[in-house]
Amino acid sequence: MSEPLFQHDAYMRTCAAKVVEVNERGGIVLDRTNFYATGGGQPGDSGSMALADGRSIRIATSVYGENRLQIVHVPAEGEPLPQAGEDVTLELDWQRRHRLMRVHTALHLMCALVPYPVTGGQIAEDGGRLDFDIENPDAIDKNELTARLQALVKENHAVSQRWITDAELDANPNLVRTMSVQPPRGSGKVRLVAIGQDGAVDLQPCGGTHVSSTAEIGGIAIAKVEKKGRSNRRFRLALLD
Numbered sequence: 001m002s003e004p005l006f007q008h009d010a011y012m013r014t015c016a017a018k019v020v021e022v023n024e025r026g027g028i029v030l031d032r033t034n035f036y037a038t039g040g041g042q043p044g045d046s047g048s049m050a051l052a053d054g055r056s057i058r059i060a061t062s063v064y065g066e067n068r069l070q071i072v073h074v075p076a077e078g079e080p081l082p083q084a085g086e087d088v089t090l091e092l093d094w095q096r097r098h099r100l101m102r103v104h105t106a107l108h109l110m111c112a113l114v115p116y117p118v119t120g121g122q123i124a125e126d127g128g129r130l131d132f133d134i135e136n137p138d139a140i141d142k143n144e145l146t147a148r149l150q151a152l153v154k155e156n157h158a159v160s161q162r163w164i165t166d167a168e169l170d171a172n173p174n175l176v177r178t179m180s181v182q183p184p185r186g187s188g189k190v191r192l193v194a195i196g197q198d199g200a201v202d203l204q205p206c207g208g209t210h211v212s213s214t215a216e217i218g219g220i221a222i223a224k225v226e227k228k229g230r231s232n233r234r235f236r237l238a239l240l241d
Contacts, residue, residue, distance in 0.1 A: 002071040003032035010209040027072035112202035156215035
């Protein structure tokens with residue numbers, strides 16, 4: 001199992017780890033990692049892996065192994081590979097990760113303001129999108145939503161996390177907003193991300209990485225609203241700085 005350090009500290013830019021194995025496709029599995037693995041609409045982290053002999057491996061992305069217990073670091077094409085048992089140091093592409101954290105947290109705010117089930121979503125460095133199953137598509141005005149999002153950012157709400165059991169989640173199904181993606185399970189517990197005191201702004205299960213306060217999101221706006229079906233609307237959010 002790869003210990004997912006990012007679940008407890010999204011601001012950990014570097015970490016020391018040990019190589020568990022290099023799989024048949026050249027993917028590098030470590031005993032612990034601060035690299036987020038692709039999932040929930042958020043891309044896997046990229047960065048570098050320093051070896052004890054001074055060599056450095058460029059990591060293009062990170063993904064889960066087949067059993068989701070291992071996190072596989074995918075080297076860029078042509079990079080050298082370590083040996084099992086080697087000690088390494090990971091360093092995130094922090095500028096990219098931080099932008100993804102800002103977008104992911106902003107999408108939680110959008111969930112808080114659009115009271116409809118989420119049918120899909122995606123996160124990128126320059127913005128993201130959420131799709132909603134909206135009974136009355138004309139009920140949401142793009143400019144009004146932008147203003148309300150910007151107000152929540154300026155109010156500087158704290159973003160925190162806590163853990164509940166699978167049974168507690170089953171007893172509170174309304175916590176799950178997404179129709180297409182279910183919260184990560186398997187360990188017996190699920191992480192809740194709370195925005196505002198006791199989740200007053202938003203509270204939902206999420207395995208991604210987030211900033212520690214809404215003010216850190218910075219400038220955002222709803223760039224576009226697209227029709228993706230009779231009652232499905234896609235809201236595209238853009239980072240403005």
